[in-house]
Amino acid sequence: MIKEEKKKKGEIFMERDQSAAASNLEIKVVRPRRNDNLVHPAGQAPRTTRRRSYSSNYNPFKRWVSWLVPSFVVANIVVFVVTMFVNDCPKNSASCIARFLGRLSFQPLKENPLLGPSSATLEKMGALDVQRMVHKHQAWRMISCMWLHAGVFHLLANMLSLVFIGIRLEQEFGFVRIGLLYVLSGFGGSLLSSLFIQYGISVGASGALFGLLGSMLSEIIANWTMYENKLAALLTLIVIVIVNLAVGILPHVDNFAHIGGFLSGFLLGFVFLIRPQFKWLTQRNAPPGHVSTPVKSKHKTYQYVLWVLALIILIVGFTIGMVTLLRGVNLNDYCSWCHYLSCVPTSKWSCKSQQIYCLSSQLGNQLNLTCVSNGRNGTYSLLDGNPTRAQQLCAELCS
Template sequence: MSREDLESRGAKISGGNNNASSVSAYVIEERDAQWTSWLIPMFVVVNVALFVVAMYINDCPKHKLGTDGKCVARFLGRFSFQPLNENPLFGPSSSTLEKLGALEWTKVVHKHQAWRLITCIWVHAGIIHLLVNMLCLVFIGIRLEQQFGFVRIGIIYLLSGFGGSILSALFLQKSISVGASGALFGLLGAMLSELITNWTIYTNKVAALLTLIVIVVINLGIGILPHVDNFAHIGGFVSGFFLGFILLLRPQYGWVTRRNLPVEVRVKSKYKPYQYVLWSVSLILLVAGFAVGLVMLFRGVNANDHCHWCHYLSCVPTSKWKCDGP
């Protein structure tokens, strides 16, 4: 397969935004950390290591011989970047991204490479893309892992990335997609649902809710720019939102403070009725959404045929730029 540049291939990146980091400390109450964060730092190390591997395999000086364009930062040797007219994010070529697991509809559906739905969230288009996503992951993920532990946050991260990949593949069938921010948006979605489901234990509820909503809206708004995969953002956010209702429940305050008291003065129910309702509804919707999405994907359905305006959720054409067709 020829090495076409990111723009000509319509490659989509899922990029995070540093503004999202400021809300993690604001929404979640200050309290003694129950867990030491190690999973999120490990995710960062893995992402950085895979980017180094990608640049090593890319070997721009060797593969650009006899072609137009010069490698960027050639003093780095085989780790130098593709010409900026191919990849303005200072990274490898599209063909290298494909080799390392970028999401591509044709390969997933017709060549049975479903593993790309997971591998694409570990691959980044360039060093700028990588740095932005990793900074967001550190600021958002570490606090959540300290509060809820590595198991729940790890599940949310991976399943949200998976959900973002499914939605991306259903709508972006003529381009490739890479990046971790489907998973990052899942953490944001989980923060929002955690705030809602544990509403009674927070102070400054409305201010925290509005702050988080504004940050989410801004980040999704950035996704309407060309060459940014907003479908991965939306799919990850919705997946994380439902997962937050399922995995991030906190016992009601009365149950915590009275659980060591005599039975007659204890609060009988660990959770409030609305928490049980949200848990049940979210589990049903999440399982149904994943099932329907996967069935549609492996049947080769183009979701744009069923939603003729949905492509505007990922890119809105203006006088300054054009978008790929739906």
């Protein structure tokens, strides 16, 4: 009995040893890779290619860090502070708003209700002035006016819009494309404004901001296949644009700069913001072994067509516009109803400009003044010793 029990225990021990040995010879069957029919023993991990993890929220586009748009905001604020310093209201005006600010105090509300500098200071700093561009060849004002603002309220409204619109666009498309789009749209706004509003001055970044709105609209059209809720996004943006342009029909608002900036940005969006079609991106970023629908080109034919047409229209439009402007042509002479695009007169307000502008030429002790708006002229003797007499004469000529 004892021997049999020992024998049985020995068999049990042998079975355990065999099972332990068998565990060291465990066979693993792995999913074969291409040209791989090998069987891998335990303890040797098969060489597998590292696969990229994919999810439904995978974004194949690079996400940029926005720094240019915040820099634009800082630059506009700095320029406004410098403008107020140059304005020096206590020295040039009898009454100022917030006089405790010293040289940075604001002009009286009856002169500038936006809490800002005088029009003479804005003109000195580079405001859009067609007469100076045409007669004194100061075309640089078409860019410099983008960085000037008429007051605190004007600056605040534009900078908030720039932050909400510009940062998202820069994150998606990068600082190079958005920077060029911003500056060129502002130039387009200044150009159209100069062709229709040739008296007085104009400042502000509104043209460039409307260019960003226009580029958002063209980006949806150009990349139509990549949007899920296409119509909802398109209609929402159209409503926003219409509402903003409608505000431009109020007096003292340069709606031609808004329209010119919007049209420029709309065309520039087809040039700078076109993306590869979604199928091409899906195929390019597909995991190894995944078979996707073959795509001949990463851009659709209509995207190429829009790119070429937009580029041609931009080049031709900017060229013809600059030549027309520098020749002193006023497009209101060829379009009798276009002035309604910038201001619609009602019983509540008038669209007549309050700006008075005279051209002067000196001959000996005589100063010849010519009102730009109606062509009337008069002479003023410099020997009178009354510097305000010239301003009064100009007002009389233009009244």
